[in-house]
Amino acid sequence: MSTVLEVRDLSKSFGGLHAVQEVSFDVREGEILGIIGPNGSGKSTLFNCILGQLVPSKGQVAVDGKAVTGLRPSQLNRLGVSRTFQLLQVFPQLTVRENLILAGQEHRGSRLRRLFGARDAGLTADANRMIDFFRLGHLAEEKAGGLSYGQQKLLDAAMAFMAGPRLVLLDEPAGGVNLTMLASLKERLQAINKETNATFVVIEHNMEFVMSLCTRILVLAEGRIIAEGTPEDIRRDPKVIEAYLGH
Amino acid sequence: MTAASKKRWLVPLLVLVAVLLVLAPVDLTGLGLPYPGLKRYGTYIMTLWLVTAIAAMGVNLIVGYAGQETLAQAAFLGVGAYTTALLTKAGMPFGFAFLISGVAAFAIGIVLGIPALRVQKHYLAFVTLAFAVLMWLVFRNEQWLTGGVMGISDIKRPSLFGISMRPYLHFYWFVLGITALLTFALWWIIRSPWGRAFTALRENPVRAESLGVDVRLYTLLAFAIGSAYGGFAGALYAPLVEFIDPNPFALAPSFLFLLMVVVGGAGSFIGPFIGAAIAVLLPEWLRFTQGYYLLIYAVLVMLMMAFCPGGLVGLYLRLVAMLRRQRVSA
Numbered sequence: 001m002s003t004v005l006e007v008r009d010l011s012k013s014f015g016g017l018h019a020v021q022e023v024s025f026d027v028r029e030g031e032i033l034g035i036i037g038p039n040g041s042g043k044s045t046l047f048n049c050i051l052g053q054l055v056p057s058k059g060q061v062a063v064d065g066k067a068v069t070g071l072r073p074s075q076l077n078r079l080g081v082s083r084t085f086q087l088l089q090v091f092p093q094l095t096v097r098e099n100l101i102l103a104g105q106e107h108r109g110s111r112l113r114r115l116f117g118a119r120d121a122g123l124t125a126d127a128n129r130m131i132d133f134f135r136l137g138h139l140a141e142e143k144a145g146g147l148s149y150g151q152q153k154l155l156d157a158a159m160a161f162m163a164g165p166r167l168v169l170l171d172e173p174a175g176g177v178n179l180t181m182l183a184s185l186k187e188r189l190q191a192i193n194k195e196t197n198a199t200f201v202v203i204e205h206n207m208e209f210v211m212s213l214c215t216r217i218l219v220l221a222e223g224r225i226i227a228e229g230t231p232e233d234i235r236r237d238p239k240v241i242e243a244y245l246g247h
Numbered sequence: 248m249t250a251a252s253k254k255r256w257l258v259p260l261l262v263l264v265a266v267l268l269v270l271a272p273v274d275l276t277g278l279g280l281p282y283p284g285l286k287r288y289g290t291y292i293m294t295l296w297l298v299t300a301i302a303a304m305g306v307n308l309i310v311g312y313a314g315q316e317t318l319a320q321a322a323f324l325g326v327g328a329y330t331t332a333l334l335t336k337a338g339m340p341f342g343f344a345f346l347i348s349g350v351a352a353f354a355i356g357i358v359l360g361i362p363a364l365r366v367q368k369h370y371l372a373f374v375t376l377a378f379a380v381l382m383w384l385v386f387r388n389e390q391w392l393t394g395g396v397m398g399i400s401d402i403k404r405p406s407l408f409g410i411s412m413r414p415y416l417h418f419y420w421f422v423l424g425i426t427a428l429l430t431f432a433l434w435w436i437i438r439s440p441w442g443r444a445f446t447a448l449r450e451n452p453v454r455a456e457s458l459g460v461d462v463r464l465y466t467l468l469a470f471a472i473g474s475a476y477g478g479f480a481g482a483l484y485a486p487l488v489e490f491i492d493p494n495p496f497a498l499a500p501s502f503l504f505l506l507m508v509v510v511g512g513a514g515s516f517i518g519p520f521i522g523a524a525i526a527v528l529l530p531e532w533l534r535f536t537q538g539y540y541l542l543i544y545a546v547l548v549m550l551m552m553a554f555c556p557g558g559l560v561g562l563y564l565r566l567v568a569m570l571r572r573q574r575v576s577a
Contacts, residue, residue, distance in 0.1 A: 051457070053453075053457075072456065072461075073456040073457045074456045074457075074458075074459050074460055074461045074462065077456075077457060077458060077459035078459045082457070082458075083457050085453075085454065085457075089451055089453070089454040089457075090451075090454075091446065091447055091450045091451060091454070091455075092450065093446065093450055094443070094446060094447075094450075098443065101440075101443065102440075102443050102444070102447050102455075102458060102460070103458045105440040105443065105444070106444070106458065106459035106460050106461070107459060108440075111441075111464075114439065114440040114441065115436065115439050115440070115441050116439075117439075117440075119438055119439060119440070120440075121440045159458065162458075163458075163459065
């Protein structure tokens with residue numbers, strides 16, 4: 001199985017604060033990798049460096065063997081890297097379907113062709129499929145801003161999959177989602193992973209969610225990787241327990 | 248209301264509006280209708296309204312749809328007006344001058360937008376503010392080119408298929424036709440995937456960028472297209488008034504363009520037409536108050552912002568929703 005994401009010696013400092021320090025890891029095709037760690041351990045900074053939202057102080061990122069360090073998020077997205085955000089990030093004034101079409105349109109043909117071509121960039125069928133897949137059918141025409149928190153979270157995830165990405169980075173997908181919705185989200189993510197062989201990296205605080213969703217877990221503390229392994233290994237690792245429980 | 252039932256009355260309504268606009272200045276008493284039409288001045292005001300609405304549409308694209316700022320639309324109007332005046336006086340055909348006016352404003356929009364792009368919004372406002380002042384100084388001080396405070400006079404109105412647009416009624420119809428074309432073009436842009444991308448960068452640029460929307464490029468495009476509408480409006484303004492000087496292209500009129508879009512309803516398609524109507528007609532209606540009309544306008548704008556940030560279109564939609572609720576509960 002090929003390596004989709006390679007992170008090498010990645011560091012990011014804000015002045016004297018070393019948020020991420022020499023982090024290296026690989027993610028293989030089809031894998032669901034979890035990244036956990038206490039608050040302030042550098043998870044979100046690591047994500048933002050991989051995704052081009054922040055420029056790393058040091059180190060490289062490669063996607064499918066291609067160096068992508070320093071690319072802007074939109075360029076990275078068009079290479080097949082997609083993400084969800086920790087806080088809700090849908091477009092409240094657009095309908096659910098419009099949100100999904102937007103999520104796919106920049107991958108369709110040239111910009112000039114899109115100006116003169118179809119209004120939906122030929123994506124209505126794809127959007128409807130995604131709406132059905134995430135069971136949002138009754139809400140397709142609703143403005144995204146009127147959806148419940150959990151429904152917006154599902155839409156947010158659906159948008160990340162709209163362009164058929166190779167690699168999806170999910171930033172706390174379970175945060176603030178109730179138990180029923182959580183089960184449905186996990187089941188949908190696993191289904192899409194199996195169906196498309198898309199590779200996931202998940203940051204999550206909800207241990208139950210992460211342990212049952214992911215095949216491998218990295219533990220971050222104070223900007224460094226302190227442990228790596230299967231959910232079972234991580235549960236038993238004394239270093240992890242110490243990082244979480246403190247001194 | 249469903250989208251389909253909305254569309255059913257839209258086409259007849261548009262046809263009706265078009266007919267009314269075409270006939271507005273025409274004397275219909277000969278046909279047995281008690282409508283005397285508009286005189287020269289009334290038709291001039293109607294034409295000025297259309298020209299103002301074109302420039303306001305551009306501001307609406309930048310501010311209402313893409314969520315950026317511009318305080319230089321009057322300066323872009325000036326770029327178009329002076330370009331057209333100078334080119335037609337040099338013997339170029341109006342059609343060519345009109346296109347160059349739009350292209351020049353578009354190109355300046357791109358150049359102005361690039362330095363402001365990293366930060367957007369308020370910084371774009373500052374850059375445009377500086378540009379508006381700069382252009383006013385150029386119009387006023389570069390006498391060899393612009394005629395300075397004396398301006399440029401005797402700007403000819405064009406001919407179309409051998410018919411002179413010199414009579415005020417002809418020129419009104421000419422401007423109405425171009426307004427219709429430009430309105431259609433903007434409607435097309437807004438309903439295309441580009442329009443969706445503009446909305447996305449207004450609502451959430453970070454998320455838009457993560458979905459592959461090149462936020463910098465779209466910001467630049469929105470700003471340049473909106474500015475080009477200022478240039479087109481200027482190209483019509485010059486032959487309308489037949490004499491241009493720097494005053495209508497100063498900083499204050501640029502603010503006025505922003506205000507009329509806000510009053511009309513930023514981000515609604517007909518908002519700029521309503522805002523422009525108010526900006527053009529209000530000074531006429533409030534003429535009896537003499538110097539106080541700006542004061543009254545300012546108070547209206549403040550009340551508007553406090554109680555109805557969606558502008559007049561927003562106010563109308565709120566009233567409709569309220570009436571419907573009452574009918575349902577009754």
